[in-house]
Amino acid sequence: MTRRPLVAGNWKMNGLCAALPEIEAMGAAYDDALRDRAELIVCPPATLLALACEVTTRGGLGLGAQDCAVAPRGAHTGDISAEMLKDVGASYVIVGHSERRADHRETDADVHAKAAAALRAGLTPIICVGETRAERDAGDALRVVGAQIESSLPSSAPAHIVVAYEPVWAIGTGLTPTVGDVAEMHAFARERIEARLGGGKSLRIRILYGGSVKPSNARELMHVANVDGALVGGASLTATDFIGVASAYR
Numbered sequence: 001m002t003r004r005p006l007v008a009g010n011w012k013m014n015g016l017c018a019a020l021p022e023i024e025a026m027g028a029a030y031d032d033a034l035r036d037r038a039e040l041i042v043c044p045p046a047t048l049l050a051l052a053c054e055v056t057t058r059g060g061l062g063l064g065a066q067d068c069a070v071a072p073r074g075a076h077t078g079d080i081s082a083e084m085l086k087d088v089g090a091s092y093v094i095v096g097h098s099e100r101r102a103d104h105r106e107t108d109a110d111v112h113a114k115a116a117a118a119l120r121a122g123l124t125p126i127i128c129v130g131e132t133r134a135e136r137d138a139g140d141a142l143r144v145v146g147a148q149i150e151s152s153l154p155s156s157a158p159a160h161i162v163v164a165y166e167p168v169w170a171i172g173t174g175l176t177p178t179v180g181d182v183a184e185m186h187a188f189a190r191e192r193i194e195a196r197l198g199g200g201k202s203l204r205i206r207i208l209y210g211g212s213v214k215p216s217n218a219r220e221l222m223h224v225a226n227v228d229g230a231l232v233g234g235a236s237l238t239a240t241d242f243i244g245v246a247s248a249y250r
C-alpha cells in the first residue's frame with residue numbers, strides 16, 4: 001500500500017500579511033520532482049486563510065486551518081466553523097494540537113467532535129495525539145496515545161483522515177524521540193487506528209510525525225517505517241526551511 005507523503009506546515013499564531021511572500025516562495029520551490037513525491041500544505045492563522053488561498057493555489061500547495069468550531073454556524077462569538085474554513089479555500093484542518101489541548105483544555109471528546117465537524121464540512125482533519133514527557137518517563141506513552149486514538153477519531157472516519165503523532169515534549173524544544181521510539185509508536189498507532197476504524201482503512205491513513213522536525217533531521221525521521229510525512233511548526237515559517245524539510249522526499 002503506497003501512501004502519498006504529506007508535509008504540513010503549522011504556522012501557529014505567527015504571520016501577518018507581510019509573510020505571504022514566504023508562501024509564494026514555497027510554491028515557487030515546490031517543483032515537479034518534489035510534487036511527484038509529496039503533498040505540501042500550509043496552515044497559516046485564520047486571518048491569512050483567504051489571502052493565502054490565492055497564493056497556495058498558484059503554487060500548487062494545499063491550504064489548512066489550525067482549529068475549527070464544532071457547530072456549523074450560530075451564536076458562538078469568536079469561533080470559526082469548519083464550513084467557514086472550507087468557504088475560504090481550506091481543505092485541511094488541524095484538530096487536537098497539544099497547544100489547544102493544553103491552552104484551551106480541549107479533551108479527546110472535543111477533538112472527536114471537531115474532527116466530525118471537519119468531515120461534515122468536507123475538510124480533512126489532521127488529528128493530533130501525543131504523550132507528555134512525564135507520561136513517556138513513566139512508560140505510559142503507548143497507552144496514552146492508544147487512548148487518544150480510541151477517543152479522538154470518529155469511528156466512521158474515512159481513510160483520507162490524517163493522524164499526527166506529536167510527542168508534546170518534542171514540540172518547539174529541539175528534542176526528538178529516537179528513530180526506534182518513532183518506529184515503535186507509529187506501528188502501534190497504525191494498529192490502534194485499525195482497531196478503531198477497521199476495514200483495512202489504517203493502511204491508507206497517513207500518520208505524520210511532528211516535533212522539532214527541521215531540514216537537518218527530516219530525512220532520518222521521514223524514512224522511519226509507518227511515518228508518512230511531517231507536521232512542522234517552527235521550520236515551516238520560511239520557505240527555505242519548509243522546502244528543506246520536504247526535500248527529505250526528493
Ligand code: PEP
Pocket residue numbers: 010012166170171172173174210211212213231232233234235
Ligand atoms: C507543531 O506545532 O505541530 C510542531 C511540531 O512544532 P515544532 O516543529 O516547532 O516542534
